[in-house]
Amino acid sequence: MIKILNYNELSYDEIFARFEPTSSVEDVVSDIIKTVRANGDKALFDYTARFDKAQLTALQVTKEEIEEAGSIVEPKFIDILERAAKNIRKFHEAQKRQSLIINDEDGIVTGQKIIPVDRAGLYVPGGTAAYPSTVLMDAIPAKIAGVKEVVMVTPPSADGKVNPAILAAASVAGIDKIFKVGGAQAIAALAYGTESVPKVDKIVGPGNAFVAEAKKQVFGTVSIDMIAGPSEILVVADEKSNPRYVAADLLSQAEHDKNASAVLVTDSMALAQAVSEELEKQIPLLDRAEIARASIDNNGKIIVADNLNVVVDIANEIAPEHLELCVDNPFDWLDKIRHAGSIFMGRNCPEALGDYFAGPNHTLPTSGTAKFSSPLSVDDFVKKTQYTYYTADALKRVAEDVAFFARKEGLTGHAKSAVIRTRPEDEA
């Protein structure tokens, strides 16, 4: 049963404390990474035999395997994948940025160019956490950014095959190469390269504790998206909200993971009680009822506060991954939301719409990191470079100032490089 709590009677930690993952896999992961760096493909074959029970003869998924997957998956699903991809493309196309140039002073040009990374790697979990939607969400922004080669890694099942729905999504997303390797060994391969797997510049995608730790350990050698924590939803709902809808939305996160957290914050005790009852009705109907039950009982919360302004303050402090605004005029409240990964506006916008279809990304900052992190976007697959151009005359106007500043920092070499071009040779 979900806990109903009165905001005014709660301590800070009772409201805001979160699941803190403890990693005990650092050493295992660092061994795996070392072994992959040293032994390349051989290590990948060995680990795949050991962890995935698959005896592979080649790591890369062939064209034939991809075509076969396309014929297994029902056409209706391919059609939905393509329409979802269209919405995701439209949203992410709008994120593309222009390079900039400033040239409003005689003889001076400065600017910033946006350049895609050369190669990106996408981790896709296997087993029950193999989500074709994540393939679309992670690969499409990379392709729109202009990344020349998008590489996917995913663990095979024991028969050496990859989930056909994943391969179908990879085709729709336009992924260039797919390798049958998972776990920390896959992350190591992407970070350092092996005979088969090319080294990438950016690694994205969710994974288990080994994958998360491996991403952490290779961070710096490559760029990573984020270390994602358990899924979270926070529903802001007023008294007019339909408790059936609110309960269904809470459960759509709770069913992900026993550590997932589903929180309702409301100004209505009546709604709180009705949602609590609805949860009890709906949980048993879910395929993943056991997971949802654990999540709701352990991490679920309904916080009742005095009014919607307080409710929104609580939401900002929690900075949830997903935030629903179940109110009449959600755009009136949008400006007040400072910290949330993705916001679902109004009474007809279940978070699941965003997981699959609406277009905004579903790879989102968790654990309160929405205070400083962003949803995955085209920006993750580009980097900026700056440039500066001065003519000889333009340099002359400022060289002595630059040298003065440099000497103030004790850097006479910097000073000299500025004035050597503008002073007579014997004075520079």
Next chain:
Amino acid sequence: MIKILNYNELSYDEIFARFEPTSSVEDVVSDIIKTVRANGDKALFDYTARFDKAQLTALQVTKEEIEEAGSIVEPKFIDILERAAKNIRKFHEAQKRQSLIINDEDGIVTGQKIIPVDRAGLYVPGGTAAYPSTVLMDAIPAKIAGVKEVVMVTPPSADGKVNPAILAAASVAGIDKIFKVGGAQAIAALAYGTESVPKVDKIVGPGNAFVAEAKKQVFGTVSIDMIAGPSEILVVADEKSNPRYVAADLLSQAEHDKNASAVLVTDSMALAQAVSEELEKQIPLLDRAEIARASIDNNGKIIVADNLNVVVDIANEIAPEHLELCVDNPFDWLDKIRHAGSIFMGRNCPEALGDYFAGPNHTLPTSGTAKFSSPLSVDDFVKKTQYTYYTADALKRVAEDVAFFARKEGLTGHAKSAVIRTRPEDEA
């Protein structure tokens, strides 16, 4: 003496291998962080007494101290700081992004908002590495991003005072609060907050091995800019280049640090030899001759390649922090440069111009991370949030597809949250 090397005779590692820092301070740093989390200000006073030999009674720099610094620093320097700040502001203003909205389908609105982080922390080293230019470069983008509170931390000298040039730069940059604390303890204070030092969302700024390790350890709790390696310059120069200028520019990085690397890549053996001779003439004239000597002798390189196209390929593979293009028509080459932190174009653009004055940022990706990282910018101090709005009719058009996709992933709770609003109650 710098090494002159023929590109065609070199192995990959001889060209591209870089300084690899080894950290042996993890345990010390994690102890410091734990102690600051447990003891707050008391720990900061203790560590400052121990490491900086300063007995403080208050951590925050007072208004009086800032005013005193303003009266110590010569007016000419304040004037230069202000003109530099003007250029830095102009460049970074151009980086500001608009929020976006997409509303081209009936009843559907999606969008992305750009929101500044609530609070940013800026680390400024003390001693000889106390650079007022870095105060401007790190604080101005935060203020332009709209960060409400920008907090600076910097270690005091043994008399409990902060370098007046640093305080003057902090005033020009508009920093809101300054605290006398350095090292890993300062990073811990910014990441977790103490009685005096507010917890921030983003920490930026350079520092020694302890600071770098502390930033690494608090990464995730807060956002950090980057773990910077030693300074680097790569000069691309043709045969027409003036060897005096090229040598001076190489030394402007070499003087930073014994581990700094200064590399010339050219198609002219004559230039290579002339620059080598010039380096020998200019090194002894530097205040920091000993450092520059070590950097040039140990890490300096002149690589001679067959032609400028090969030269540019080498530059891209090295992906240097600073890249100079000492050629006649640098804009002809700009598009070929894919990986560099900051590019200095033409014969009149010493890198020092960018360190202090031109406007582009001087906090740049090192160690080849320009392949996937960017110069510090306004983007570092904002995050994005997405939003999605569907009317009841718009939801109805897609709810069954969303549910189909969700069930394909085994997530019946997701499916239900989509259809509960559109199907009759007994079928949802």
